[in-house]
Amino acid sequence: MLKDLSSWLAATPLSHTIQTAGWIIPTLQTIHILAVAVLFSSAVLMNLRLWRLLQRDVPLPEVARRFLPAIWPMLLILLLTGGLLIIGEPRRSLLNTTFYLKMTLLVVAIVLTAGLQWSLASVPEFWEKDWLRRLAARLTATVSIAVWCGIIFAGRWIAYTQVG
Amino acid sequence: MLQLKDLISVLESSALADNIRENDVLFPLVESVHVLAICLVVGSILAVDLRLLGLAWIHRSVSSVTRGVLPLTWGAFVVAVGSGGLMFISNATKYLGNGFFVAKMVLIGAAGLNMVIFHAIGAKDLSRWEEDARLPLPARFAGGLSILLWVLVVACGRWIGFTMQVG
Numbered sequence: 001m002l003k004d005l006s007s008w009l010a011a012t013p014l015s016h017t018i019q020t021a022g023w024i025i026p027t028l029q030t031i032h033i034l035a036v037a038v039l040f041s042s043a044v045l046m047n048l049r050l051w052r053l054l055q056r057d058v059p060l061p062e063v064a065r066r067f068l069p070a071i072w073p074m075l076l077i078l079l080l081t082g083g084l085l086i087i088g089e090p091r092r093s094l095l096n097t098t099f100y101l102k103m104t105l106l107v108v109a110i111v112l113t114a115g116l117q118w119s120l121a122s123v124p125e126f127w128e129k130d131w132l133r134r135l136a137a138r139l140t141a142t143v144s145i146a147v148w149c150g151i152i153f154a155g156r157w158i159a160y161t162q163v164g
Numbered sequence: 165m166l167q168l169k170d171l172i173s174v175l176e177s178s179a180l181a182d183n184i185r186e187n188d189v190l191f192p193l194v195e196s197v198h199v200l201a202i203c204l205v206v207g208s209i210l211a212v213d214l215r216l217l218g219l220a221w222i223h224r225s226v227s228s229v230t231r232g233v234l235p236l237t238w239g240a241f242v243v244a245v246g247s248g249g250l251m252f253i254s255n256a257t258k259y260l261g262n263g264f265f266v267a268k269m270v271l272i273g274a275a276g277l278n279m280v281i282f283h284a285i286g287a288k289d290l291s292r293w294e295e296d297a298r299l300p301l302p303a304r305f306a307g308g309l310s311i312l313l314w315v316l317v318v319a320c321g322r323w324i325g326f327t328m329q330v331g
Contacts, residue, residue: 022326026319029322030319030322033202033322034206034318037207038210040204040207041204041207044204045208066221152199159192
């Protein structure tokens with residue numbers, strides 16, 4: 001079924017355009033990486049604030065308000081450029097286990113980020129009430145960074161694990 | 165120039181370079197670390213650039229933003245140079261012959277120069293205006309130029325992969 005879908009996608013005029021104009025795929029990948037840069041840096045800076053390693057002079061909710069909302073528009077750009085890349089080279093990802101690993105990790109990262117943002121937005125002191133919550137906040141943020149790292153690694157590995 | 169060529173051939177024929185070139189896992193691994201580090205460099209510098217342009221963090225002073233962000237930038241930059249260096253020695257001659265690689269190095273140099281010039285001239289009287297939402301033109305110019313240069317660095321980096329067959 002995925003093979004049929006890949007063949008069908010590859011035969012569409014849009015896919016044909018993306019395949020034949022040599023500059024489109026590198027351009028899409030560049031935009032994709034730039035969006036990852038903004039998203040990942042936001043997540044890491046948020047995590048470093050939770051660990052009290054950077055920006056200690058800025059209240060946690062303010063850091064969260066600055067960095068966490070930036071993640072969602074970036075995700076939209078990533079889905080758009082990623083979607084176009086799939087249309088251009090469907091077999092590269094749709095028939096690739098690494099791609100599905102990346103998507104699974106992405107769902108986990110989205111849930112963790114949304115949870116963090118929602119909790120801080122509804123109760124600003126939510127993660128700072130006692131030591132247990134502070135620990136939980138650090139743990140959540142660190143796991144989310146690890147998952148984002150996994151996504152970036154998987155993303156690069158798609159190029160090396162394609163079939164045929 | 166002959167000495168540089170010798171150095172390059174020594175690097176290229178080292179056991180380390182050999183391993184990166186021949187091992188199926190090592191090159192993608194180093195490359196992934198490079199992408200990760202570059203993302204942190206570019207993303208964190210963007211926070212400073214947007215402050216200089218008056219588009220983000222306008223309620224915080226410039227030095228408060230740079231203090232909170234630049235340690236990450238520099239840490240990531242070291243990792244990016246280290247991983248980039250490993251990829252470079254694995255195929256040094258081919259990289260040096262690639263226009264996008266040369267352009268990328270020049271652009272990184274330009275970004276560094278932009279920063280040095282801003283510190284030396286533009287930010288001389290930083291303490292007088294660094295709390296302002298709208299900064300003097302040289303500061304805004306340095307921020308905008310920095311964004312442009314780093315976007316081009318990423319673009320050149322991606323284009324290297326499409327114009328050079330490694331491994």
